[in-house]
Each structure stands twice: as C-alpha cells, then as structure tokens.
Amino acid sequence: MRSRVLLWIWLACDMALFVGSYALAYFLRVGWIFSTDFPFDRFLTTALLVAPFWLVVLATTRTFHLTRNQRTLRNAAYIVYAALVGVALFVLTYYFRYTTFFSRLLLLEALMLSTVITLAWHVVFQTLQRRILLWDPPRFPTLIIGVTRESKRLITMLQQRHNPLHPVAILDGRGANEKEISGVPVLGKLNKLEETLENYRITHLIQCSDLEQSMNLLSACRQRQITYLLLPSLLGIVERDERVESLEGLPVTMVSPQRHWWNWFF
Amino acid sequence: MRAFILAGGFATRLWPLTERRAKPLLPLAGKPILSSIVEQIPADIPVTISTNAVLEEGFRSWEKTCERPLEILIEDTRNDDQKLGALGAVRQWIREHHVDEDILLLTGDNYFGFDLSAFLRCAQGPALLAAHDVGDRERARAFGTVILGPDHRTIEAFEEKPLSPRTSLVSTGCSLLPKSALPTLMEFAKHHPDNVGGIFEELLRRGDPVECFTFTEHWFDIGSFEAYLEATQALVGDHMLSESTAILKNVETRGSVVIGKNSHVEESSLKNVVLFEGCTVRDCVLENCILDRHCHLEGIDLTGKMLRENSRLVRH
Numbered sequence: 001m002r003s004r005v006l007l008w009i010w011l012a013c014d015m016a017l018f019v020g021s022y023a024l025a026y027f028l029r030v031g032w033i034f035s036t037d038f039p040f041d042r043f044l045t046t047a048l049l050v051a052p053f054w055l056v057v058l059a060t061t062r063t064f065h066l067t068r069n070q071r072t073l074r075n076a077a078y079i080v081y082a083a084l085v086g087v088a089l090f091v092l093t094y095y096f097r098y099t100t101f102f103s104r105l106l107l108l109e110a111l112m113l114s115t116v117i118t119l120a121w122h123v124v125f126q127t128l129q130r131r132i133l134l135w136d137p138p139r140f141p142t143l144i145i146g147v148t149r150e151s152k153r154l155i156t157m158l159q160q161r162h163n164p165l166h167p168v169a170i171l172d173g174r175g176a177n178e179k180e181i182s183g184v185p186v187l188g189k190l191n192k193l194e195e196t197l198e199n200y201r202i203t204h205l206i207q208c209s210d211l212e213q214s215m216n217l218l219s220a221c222r223q224r225q226i227t228y229l230l231l232p233s234l235l236g237i238v239e240r241d242e243r244v245e246s247l248e249g250l251p252v253t254m255v256s257p258q259r260h261w262w263n264w265f266f
Numbered sequence: 267m268r269a270f271i272l273a274g275g276f277a278t279r280l281w282p283l284t285e286r287r288a289k290p291l292l293p294l295a296g297k298p299i300l301s302s303i304v305e306q307i308p309a310d311i312p313v314t315i316s317t318n319a320v321l322e323e324g325f326r327s328w329e330k331t332c333e334r335p336l337e338i339l340i341e342d343t344r345n346d347d348q349k350l351g352a353l354g355a356v357r358q359w360i361r362e363h364h365v366d367e368d369i370l371l372l373t374g375d376n377y378f379g380f381d382l383s384a385f386l387r388c389a390q391g392p393a394l395l396a397a398h399d400v401g402d403r404e405r406a407r408a409f410g411t412v413i414l415g416p417d418h419r420t421i422e423a424f425e426e427k428p429l430s431p432r433t434s435l436v437s438t439g440c441s442l443l444p445k446s447a448l449p450t451l452m453e454f455a456k457h458h459p460d461n462v463g464g465i466f467e468e469l470l471r472r473g474d475p476v477e478c479f480t481f482t483e484h485w486f487d488i489g490s491f492e493a494y495l496e497a498t499q500a501l502v503g504d505h506m507l508s509e510s511t512a513i514l515k516n517v518e519t520r521g522s523v524v525i526g527k528n529s530h531v532e533e534s535s536l537k538n539v540v541l542f543e544g545c546t547v548r549d550c551v552l553e554n555c556i557l558d559r560h561c562h563l564e565g566i567d568l569t570g571k572m573l574r575e576n577s578r579l580v581r582h
Binding site: 173188189190191193215216220223 | 276277278281282284285570571572573574576577578579
C-alpha cells in the first residue's frame with residue numbers, strides 16, 4: 001500500500017512537473033505576460049493533453065521501477081529520451097489542433113526544462129521514497145541466500161544506499177559460521193527457508209550462492225509470490241559487462257567483447 | 267532388550283527433500299528407509315523412535331502405516347541449535363524411562379542389507395558394532411573407522427572421522443550396547459551429547475571390550491543427494507520400479523527409475539530418476555534427478571537436480 005501510494009504521487013507529480021516545465025518555458029520565452037499572439041491557454045491545453053502520453057513513454061523506460069537508481073547516467077539518458085519524445089508529441093499535437101507552428105527556441109527550452117526538472121525531481125523523490133519504504137516495518141523485506149564476500153558487499157551496498165530492498169535475514173546452504181552480517185542475522189541453512197519466508201514476510205529473495213538450488217528457491221518464490229533475483233557472479237560473470245538481451249524473443253544474459261563504448265548501441 | 271532409533275536430525279544436506287519430512291521417512295526403492303529398518307527388528311523387541319517436534323507429524327502419519335506398536339519420542343526442539351544431540355537423546359530416554367536393559371541402537375537414515383537377527387545372534391555379551399568395508403580409505407574419512415584385532419572380531423581401536431584412516435572398515439548405524447555399558451553411556455553422553463561413535467572409543471578407553479559384526483551386504487548412509495541416488499541404483503538396479511497407480515505412456519527408461527504413486531509420465535526419457543507421489547512429467551529428458559511430491563514438469567531437460575515439492579516447470 002505504502003509503495004503504491006508513493007508511486008501514484010510520483011506519477012501525478014511528474015505530470016504536473018511536465019506541464020509546469022512547459023509553462024515555465026512559455027513565460028521565459030514570451031515574458032511574464034499572457035500573450036494574445038500566442039495564447040497561453042492553447043499552449044497549456046496542449047501540454048496537458050501530451051502529459052499522459054509523455055508519462056507512458058517515460059514509464060516504458062522503467063524509470064519508476066523499484067530497483068532503478070535515479071542517479072545513473074543510463075537513467076538520465078532515458079529521461080532525456082522521454083523529454084525528446086514529449087517535445088515531438090507536443091509539436092504534433094499543437095499543429096494538429098491549431099495548424100500553426102511557433103518559436104523553436106521555446107521548444108528547446110521546454111526540452112531542457114522538462115529534462116532537468118524531471119531528473120532532479122526523480123532524484124529527490126527517490127531519496128524520500130527510499131526513506132519512507134524503509135520505515136519500520138520495511139516494505140520490502142529481503143532474504144539473502146549465501147554467506148559470501150559477494151553477498152556481504154551486496155548487503156552493505158543496499159544498506160548504505162537505503163535501497164528499498166531491505167535485507168532482513170540470511171540463509172546459507174552450507175551452514176556459515178557467522179551469526180550476522182552488517183546487523184542482518186544468519187538464520188541457518190536452507191531447511192529454514194519456509195519458516196523464514198513466512199516469519200519475515202519476505203517480498204524479495206536474492207540468491208548469492210548455492211546455484212544448484214536455484215530451481216528450488218525459484219519454486220519457493222513462485223509459490224509465495226516473491227520476487228527472485230540472482231547475482232550474475234553465481235554464473236561466473238563478475239566483470240560487470242553482462243546485459244540482458246533478447247535472442248529471437250527469448251531473454252538471454254549476454255557477455256560480449258566491447259572494443260568501443262559505442263558498440264553498446266549496435 | 268529394547269531398540270532405539272535415532273531419527274531427530276534435520277538433514278539439511280538433503281534439502282529440499284527433507285523440507286517437510288524427516289530423512290528416515292524418505293522413500294528408498296519405494297519404501298521409507300525407516301520401514302525397512304523397523305521390519306528387520308524382531309517382533310519381541312520394543313521399538314522407540316526419537317525425533318524432534320518439527321518432524322513429529324510425519325512420524326505420526328507413518329506410524330499408522332506400521333503393523334507393530336511403536337513408541338515415538340518427541341524431543342522438544344525446533345532447530346539445530348536446540349538439539350539434545352543423538353547421544354543426548356539416548357541418555358534422556360534411558361533416564362526418563364528407567365531403561366535397564368540391553369539397547370539396540372540404530373540410526374534412522376542408514377539402510378543396511380544384512381539380517382538383523384544374525385547381528386543379534388552374534389552378540390555374546392560385550393558391546394557389538396556392525397561394520398562395513400567401504401573399500402576406500404578416502405571415503406572412510408567421513409565415518410567412524412574400526413580397527414580389528416587379530417581375531418577379526420574384537421575391536422582394537424575406534425576412530426571417529428579420522429583425517430588419515432588406517433582402514434576402510436567403517437562403523438554403520440547399528441550397534442548393541444549391553445546393560446553393563448549404560449553407566450558409561452550416561453556419563454559420556456552428559457559431556458558429549460553429539461558424539462554417538464565416541465561411546466565406543468570411551469568403552470575401549472575404559473578397557474571394556476567392543477566386538478565387531480562385519481557384513482558385506484548393502485549399506486547406505488543416506489546423507490546426500492548423491493548417496494540417495496547411489497542407494498537407489500544399488501537397490502533397484504537397471505530396472506524401473508513403478509507403483510500400480512502410476513501412468514506411463516511412451517517412456518524410455520535407463521538405469522534405475524522409481525515412479526511413485528499417481529505419477530504420470532508421458533513422452534519422456536528418464537535415466538536414474540526418482541519420482542515421488544503425484545508427479546507429472548511430459549516431454550522431458552531427465553537424468554540423475556529426484557522429484558519430490560506433486561512436481562509438474564513439461565518440455566524441459568534436467569540433469570542432476572533435486573526438486574522441491576510442488577515445483578512447476580513448464581516451458582511455454
């Protein structure tokens with residue numbers, strides 16, 4: 001419920017900020033007046049009409065996804081892309097409705113403002129969202145499978161970045177000696193899986209070891225509507241150069257040699 | 267004489283097969299391991315089975331399928347940390363039930379193929395231990411090893427999980443402790459509640475004789491996925507063991523295949539596979555796999571997997 005309310009607030013704010021950034025671009029270009037040559041109401045109506053479509057485009061970049069970090073270059077690129085589509089939609093809609101064009105500079109300003117404002121708001125909102133989702137009890141209690149250096153790093157990172165996936169318990173297939181890692185209790189072996197999922201009301205499970213049990217962990221997750229995550233290091237991919245791609249419609253994890261940064265696009 | 271079967275382990279290495287059932291209740295070649303053990307015990311010997319609170323329900327259900335009266339002793343523990351220890355459980359039973367007889371001590375997860383009556387007939391007073399030659403010293407490191415004297419009967423030394431075994435003859439989960447050894451057991455168990463094998467070392471240390479019953483028949487310590495498959499292969503051979511209620515259509519089998527009750531297998535190839543009750547397998551290639559109850563597999567190939575109850579893997 002908490003996360004859903006936050007998501008609706010986020011979507012509503014994004015819509016308002018999109019319209020607001022276009023309005024700001026109007027006043028910056030036209031001056032702080034309502035021009036009769038270029039009526040504000042037409043401009044605003046068009047921005048209001050385009051806003052939901054822009055939001056859909058933005059959503060397709062999965063920027064609102066729980067695990068997306070807003071402070072990444074990739075996320076910024078997605079927001080720029082959505083803003084560009086927003087401007088294109090705006091021009092088309094305005095022309096279709098009023099069969100007229102207007103200042104190209106205004107469009108550039110609208111593009112820049114909608115990008116910067118959206119990105120800044122996303123960063124701020126994510127910070128707020130993460131704090132709220134971590135209020136006791138945390139919204140997304142997460143079970144970590146495996147006591148490994150990789151899992152220790154993961155737990156520390158999730159905690160330091162206030163990630164909404166909040167590690168609450170650890171199980172280890174081989175039976176670890178540690179009693180806790182960064183304050184997260186190591187509860188025992190996998191025979192405690194069911195009771196741990198039940199007692200801690202786990203919503204996410206991150207597998208960091210015991211690859212041979214992936215099917216069984218996945219099966220337990222499916223039965224309890226839990227989201228399952230697997231660290232690529234379990235498959236021997238440790239260099240952070242993997243991508244999830246599609247091979248004839250089939251999702252595959254791909255690791256390919258990259259000679260230049262632009263190879264990413266091709 | 268009274269028989270005491272240790273069945274209170276949480277069997278974490280056999281997860282997920284032991285997620286909802288005790289290891290001694292795992293079916294081996296179509297029958298729970300524990301049933302095979304209990305059937306071997308002469309009818310005039312009262313049998314007590316010791317387990318823990320988590321596994322109680324399974325034992326109560328299994329008890330109803332047994333024809334002989336049994337005593338199920340529930341240790342009030344719910345996880346590994348609270349366990350009394352195997353020898354601790356024996357100690358508690360002796361103390362609370364004022365046991366003052368010879369004890370036939372058995373572990374519920376060991377399958378042995380020898381005749382238990384022959385073992386009992388072999389007992390001539392001292393403690394008696396059933397031992398099996400695993401044929402490989404490296405393998406013997408995981409067990410208690412038994413060093414025999416010149417008469418090939420009297421045990422000279424007992425070493426629990428030695429780093430460098432002197433022999434490949436290992437202690438199995440079957441022993442007989444005479445009434446005279448009980449005070450030693452009570453004292454030893456107080457300080458070493460987990461060390462079942464240690465009681466024989468202790469008896470030898472005190473100068474009490476311990477004898478050995480060596481057998482060549484099958485023996486399996488069902489402690490892991492590999493051990494479970496190995497035991498199935500040895501007992502079933504290159505055959506298919508199928509329950510009458512199982513349905514098979516166009517199934518190719520190789521090696522040992524066990525099909526549980528109400529399982530349904532179609533258009534599939536199975537090699538060394540155990541299916542528990544109510545499994546559905548269609549258009550699959552399975553090799554060295556164990557599927558727990560009500561697994562549903564369609565259109566996939568698996569090798570060396572142990573799937574938990576109700577797993578559903580359907581290729582769309």
